Amino acid sequence: MHxxxxxxKRRLHERVQQFGAWHTMGGGQQAELLAxxxxxxxxIDSEHGAMEVTDVLAVLQALSGFASCAPVVRIAENDTALIKRHLDQGAQTLMVPMVHSAQAARAAVAAMRYAPEGARGMNSITRASRFGAVSDYVAQAASELCLIVQIESRAGMDALEEIAAVSGVDAIFIGPADLAADMGYPGNLAAPEVEAAVLDGFARLKALDMPSGIITLDEAAxxxxxxxxxxxxxxxxxxxxxxxxxxxxLARFQDI
Incomplete structure (x- = not known):
């Protein structure tokens, strides 16, 4: 078994646009609906969504029935143990929030790699390896794992090039809500200063050929x-x- x-990750390398949806409410059926x-x-949002590690497993299993829809798991924090648990239960693409420096990015990369390149704990009988049916999982895992680091502070934006240069970082996601708050505009993602910072970030990442992404509920933005x-x-x-x-x-019926 392979x-x-x-x-x-393959679509990132192909440089095609990928449209996504944020799943925060938990439950496999809701995620299946989006797929x-x-x-x-x-x-799959386990940072702000009501999902623990074991809850994420059910969503991964539900999405496995959709060949064209890829699951991305946002973990709660940049923590080696959390990263290990999500990878072992079959997550292949992780988004790590609140990465403010190249050092933090390197820590996330190390947590996703087995020794000697990293610090991921060794266990070959997990869902990730099809419970051992993928005989060369340890050797091949890194090639199919994808790390997205989330930049959502002025410090992270200042260190953008250094973070992007960290080997093992596959993509960078700009978080406009926390960035706006850190810049002094809490709740105001449309502040001209915030949008200018985001656009500047995209321009810098494009110059580096580093895949980038974002979420906002403002369609024009x-x-x-x-x-x-x-x-x-x-x-x-x-x-x-x-x-x-x-x-x-409800509004359509309240005047009756």
Whole structure:
């Protein structure tokens, strides 16, 4: 048996646009719905979403039935033990939040690599290796793993080139909400200073040929960011979509 191919990573190398959806509410069926809707990737959010490590497993299993939709797991923090657990249960693409320096990026890379290159704990009988059926998993794992580091502070933006230069970082995701707060504009992602910083980040990453991505609920801003170089772009959040539809439906009947 062969190690599963990482569709998300392959598409990054092909430089095609990948549209994603944010899954925060937990449960395999909700993630399946997003995959069935046609999204290229679904972000399983265990940083802010109500999902622990074992909850993420059920979502990974649900999404495995969709060959064209790649799961991306955002872990709670840049922690070696958390990274190990998510990788062992079959996650191949991880997003690590709050990466403010090249040192933090190197720590995330090390957590995703077996010794001697890294510090990932050795266990060959896990879901990632099809419980040992992939006989060469340890040797092949790194080639199919994908690390996205999330830049969401002024310090991270200042160190953008150094972070992008870290071997093993496959892509960079700009988090505009925390970046806006760190810049002194909490809740105001549309502040001209924030958008200018994001656009500058995309320009710098494009010059380095480093794949970049973003999420915002502002469609006009998304279009500008795509034009600036965003290659894996999240178009919305499940909870936000549900709330918007629920409110709109109620509003249509409140005047009766």
């Amino acid at each position: 190690i599963p191919h990482n569709l998300f 069935a809707a046609g999204y290229d990737w679904v972000l 998304l279009r500008r960011y795509i034009a600036a170089g965003s290659r894996f772009t999240a178009l919305g959040i499940d909870a936000a979509w549900l709330m918007a539809a629920a409110r709109a439906s």
